[in-house]
Amino acid sequence: MTQGIRVPWSHLLMTLERETAYEESGLHVIDDVAVRKVDVLLNARCNAQMTSLQGYPFDKTCCSAYESLHPWKTCFYLALLSIPILISGFRHYRKANELTKAFTVLSVVLTYCYLADRTQFFDKTQKHFKYQDFSSLCAAVLLLGLLSVRPTSDKKPSAGDALSSIQGAPPPFLSRDQSDEWKGWMQFVILIYHYTGASSILGIYQVIRILVASYLFLTGFGHTVFFYRKQDYSLSRCASVLVRYNLLSCMLPYIMDTDYLFYYFAPLVSFWYLVVFLTMHIGSSRNTSMPFLLGKIGVSAGIVTTLARAPILFERIFQLLKYTCHIHWNVKEWQFRLQLDCYIVYCGMIAAIVYCKVSDILREQPFSQNTLSGIIRRHWNKIPLIAAVVALVTLVAFGYFIQQFSDKVSYNRWVPFVSLFPILAFVILRNCNRHFRHFYSSAFAWLGRCSLETFTLQFHIWLAADTKALLSSGVFGRKATHMDGRYLDLVILTAVFLWLSWTTADAITTITSWIIDPTRQSAQDIKPTSLKLVNEMGSEGLNGEMRCRGAFYRVLTNWNDLWMRKLEIRMASIILIMWILNMV
Secondary structure (H helix, E strand, O other), rough: OEEEEEEEEHHHHOOOHHHHEOOOOOEEEOOHHHHHHHHHHHHOOOOOOHHHHHHOOOOOOOOOOOOOHHHHHHHHHHHHHHHHHHHOOOOOOOOHHHHHHHHHHHHHEEEEEEHOOOOOEEEEOOOOHHHHHHHHHHHHHHHHHHHHEEEOOOOOOOOOOOHHHHHOOOOOOOHHHHHHHHHHHHHHHHHHHHHHHHHHHHHHHHHHHHHHHHHHHHHHHHHHHHHHHHOOHHHHHHHHHHHHHHHHHHHHHHHOOOOOHHHHHHHHHHHHHHHHHHHHHHHHHHHOOOHHHHHHHHHHHHHHHHHOOOOEEEEEHHHOOOOHOOOOOOHHHOOOOOHHHHOOOHHHHHHHHHHHHHHHHHHHOOOOOOOOOOOHHHHHOOOHHHHHHHHHHHHHHHHHHHHOOOOOOHHHHHHHOOHHHHHHHHHHHHHHOHHHEEEEHHHHHHHHHOOOHHHHHHHHHEEEEEOEEEEOOOOOOHHHOHHHHHHHHHHHHHHHHHHHHHHHHHHHHHHHHHHHHOOOHHHHOOHHHHHHHHHHHHHOOHHHHHHHHHHHHHHHHHHHHHHHOOHHHHHHHHEEEEEHHHHH
């Protein structure tokens, strides 16, 4: 805001063409308008100083004096922007153009985040919850989902999916399309929840808590099925998942002056992924034993519950990070996040094991009519109907149950123990019929494939002021204070936000693949052009300039070989770079 110009105009707009803004005398404004004018003057005086003193979170929507770009941030930007240039010079890399594009996209997105939420380039407006806004946006999303219903393309049963083959249904149980659809419609609802400021409404908050727990249920289910079937506990697999989860959330704090835990969902799913990994990896040779596997899960749940309830270990770890890495994380906030969904991941793990075991039983050939396999096969046609009836009753009972709570605190105490029931009920209803499993919403699935990016980027390029306000383009002038201007802003900024989230997800996937295994090519392809040049000309034909070029290329080649040789070196290099940036 430019002092001396914008503040008087904002005062004028408060009363322009509004006769009700004045008292009967026509000389003085009413008290409400006078209070707003005083607020603007106080904001212009105080917010700038408070922003510079308080720092993150930058939750003011008016007159904030954002700090200029720090020199080391400028260096970080230049280094990030130079990566595509360096990559483009190494054409021997397979898909070098894709990698160049990926780093360019990531650089543009980070720049856009900074311009949107750390400068005055965009306006910021307050949130005002209205049931009409929330319900109309949810209805529009539901209509979009229904119009995009398509037959699933995932017709191949997943590993060991005898549940699918026993009924002859083409799509597998909880297929990839279906899980992406589930993530997508939940993400739509969560975005609307944040945009409309619905967190103050208890009923909506209760539903959103179940949706967040559903994400973690899918985390436990999907990774457990993978480890149980594939038995792949390699470093490359673990690193691939963690880099994919955290690349964006680790880069944003260096640009936005926030911290890693601020984008809490990426740390949360990363933590639970490591829990699932360790639980399944320890004693993995005996994972075929159901008692042993359930015993491991029980011990793991006990350890994590102890850490969440008495977080002395996390306090010591966070203290160590503070003194050694200059990292300041809020242990109470982390404890709160862990406690809210402390058991749902384990429920997902148990559901995955039951699913795998039942699939194995149904695949047994030959089978006896008196065995568990025979009993399940004889009554298989009745099981889906019975399960669907139980699921419907469960949803009704849960709806009645949550109405008994009068505040968030009491509800939060119960949600770790009861969130399983509506989630399992939804899974059963969604998969109880082959026709339900055969179709999915492509629009929801599209968003589900980039749900992690939308969840993270919404903090700065859809919402604003570190989620406390809404982003506004400001191009609609005074219309932006009315609903028509606000909806125009919503449509334009949402389209940009979703497109950037999708392209960012694709870019992060490409960069993750390059970090994990940059040698996915033949030996002939990775032979540097520089050595080709040296071999063709011979040492005698090299003049001074060419010797310099050859030496330069040899240095780059040695560095390149060192980088590509071991994943441990690449991961250690990334951690070292992050440590240096933290200490600056």
